[in-house]
Amino acid sequence: MTEYTQIFKGTAFSSTSPKEVQTLKDYLFFINADGTIEKVVAPEHIDYQTLLDTYQDNENFHQLADGQYFLPGFIDLHVHAPQWAQSGTALDIPLYDWLNKYTFPIESKFSDLDFAKEVYEDLVSTLLANGTTTSLYFATVHKEASLLLAEICAKKGQRGLVGKVVMDDPEQNPDFYRDADTQTALADTEEFILAVKELAKSTKQGVYPVVTPRFIPSCTDGALKGLGELAAKYDTHVQSHCSESDWEHGYVQDRFKKNDAFALHDFGLLGDKSVMAHSNFLNDADAELFAETGTAVGHCPISNAYFANSVIPIAHLHSKGVDIGLGSDVSGGFSPSLFDNARQAVMSSRMLEDGVNTALAAEKRGVPNSRITINEAFYLATAGGGESLSLPIGRLEENYTWDAQIIDTKIASAKLPIFDKNEDLNDIFQKIMYLVRPENISEVWVQGNKVHERTK
Template identity: 50%
Template sequence: MNCSFALEANAYYSISFDNVKFVESGIFLVNEEGFIEDVFEKDSVEYKSIRKKLVEDGKLRVLDDKHFIIPGFIDLHIHAPQWPQSGSALDQALEVWLNKYTFPLESKFKDLEFASEVYTNFVKQSLKFGTTTAMYFATIDVKSSSMLAKICARLGQRALVGKVVMDDKISNPSYYRDENAKDSLKKTEYFINDVLAIKDSCKQKVYPVITPRFIPSCTDEVLKGLGELAKEYKGIYIQSHVSESDWEHSYVKERFGINDSFALDSFNLLTDRTILAHGCHLSDDDMKLLADRSSSIASCPISNAYFANAVLPVKDAIDKSLNIGLATDISGGYSPSMYTAIRQAIISSRMLNDGVDPRLRSGKRGREDSSLSLNNAFYLATLAGGKALKLPVGKLEKDYAFDIQIIKIDDNIPSFYKEKSNLDLFHKAILLAESTNIEEVWIQGNRVK
């Protein structure tokens, strides 16, 4: 047995969009590299002998019935430098929020002492809420963007980090933009290589991401150059925003005569490692194109409620074979907790399904078959994120990274009698848990909380 240690625990994890599997007192063997070497369920022929051997070797930790484990969450879209303004100005229009609040804040991250303080604090907050894999936008500053990757490596979080590209002199403020396309591309390539140099310095790994902020902030020249970089650095991740709001979606349509997704594709920026945030205004053709390219959408239900002017029809997109993951979108989303994002994803989908205008009769008020179940939303936060990133994360099975949350049942999650099913307890915990219920967080076999 190639086993560093083993954990015996009740466990829940997604096996499909609709189904969550419950494992009673499963034994999870973890190897030196931090991957699940094997899982033994109670009905396994080998269960008793494996358990006996692990106990004799002092390698088995046993959790009681007041605890269970779930996979760590995968947050596909976070603006880490926006953490100081979380909860601020969310009643403003997107373009006002960006220019009055967000860009002035992000411009401060050339101060490395300030950047270190904010980034360290945020990564710790993210870990506290069980986020084991995070995809970050940093800022246009190269040094502090690289610093974010190094902080994640040091604190044990699996991270994908992008130096933001913004070179358009008309759309971006003079105090916060790249000097020109050539300068932006040079700095982006420098950043890529800086992060690649430390990628394998930690077990969980950190990755560079090509990051045009969104089409309105970028010239054609820089978008073309980023597409060429993506070809040169094969397998590199790409992230941006797509068809987020009426304003952003219309801007791209007027500029190119096509929607965001087709514009990004024309610059070779849609690949199987592209993750695009929002997508609330995607057409059927957009969804087909993204699915054909094996790109993914990061659904941001909280920020969508504030800025997107629409609700992403997640079930419709999935029916069209488009992979959808989940994200907090700090700070358009005010909470670093993926639990909050899961809950809002369900609420928003119910409102889309039923409609919100009481002047219309019920049959005409909503979009039928749009409601997400908790099982659906949990899938978005775990297994779908792993699928988007092409990484073995988000599932508690053999050969997946041992990224887990240990959840404790306490007074936040009332349990005065035995639930009607094992899933009832799981559902209650996901909807009611606070950060204090997340007793421990493990990433790649290392405890980080």
């Protein structure tokens, strides 16, 4: 008899495509020692009852209670880990001022490892409690504190992809917060990559080093070129900001006479392990380059409402074949919850389609065919994120990792309005996506291990 470390029984929701969510009613999920879903069995399968009889009395058999459901763990493609310390503040000023007056000063404090430990431990725990099982993190310029973040992810059981940020241009960065020089930035990045790869050898769910030029304005050409070479040498993930706002997009055009996408590509920073945050101002040529290279967009809808001067055309980019996932952009986005960001993704897309300027006629006010559904937003938070990172995560199906959140719709403090015991499961899924709060998330599992349980 095959040995499974965990067996789960319950109703789950998982994306089969950007627009379609599959309802897996009363399925059995068998998890192997690696934390991978080895077998998924539907109630109508010939072996279902035999398997149920065989395993249901085992200690490692978990059956959901009435009103509980499985969702895949969420995948956050853009988190500024140090900015957790300033979340919810200074969101009403321009991006350039926000960075220089608030963000760079707080990030500079992470040279203090005690402060870094306090903030990072709280952040990782908070994200897990919000159902985020994988996070793609910008840390700071500090090599030691960035490694500490990877170690905290490893310890707490979150799958962390962590980047030591590079900001080496003395003309574009403050004296108190930048890399000492280009060579130091590249040497620290290489040492960081090697240290995280060593840590990964003993981390079941995986930790990954990420080559991280903050964005083109903060880096010299030498740093961008060197980072592209390091990404190729060590086959790492890559992240940066791309065509985020009028100011940043315009800066790159002035400096390189081309858009961010092509400038980043020139330095070897696009590829199937690359995620570019925001990307609001991509044109069709940029989008085609992303699709051709396998580069993904980290869509940050709450943050974009504050700092991007625009609404990104997600539906159009999907039609161009671009991989897209969802990001919170803590703290440009105030909420650490991808539930909140999924909701905002839908709302922003509707505003783009309908338009916002009532002085214009209805037919001239918006951008046709721009809306996305809650199914598509769920896909961005799960399967789309997995595809963006080229990892087997984000779906509850065979050969994917058991990264799951158990949603309790009946908890007294956050009961969902479900009054018909035979309510359509698709309607229940929509209520979950629109109404769940952190207290509804009763358990979170990563790579077959329980990493969070709601305290009563």
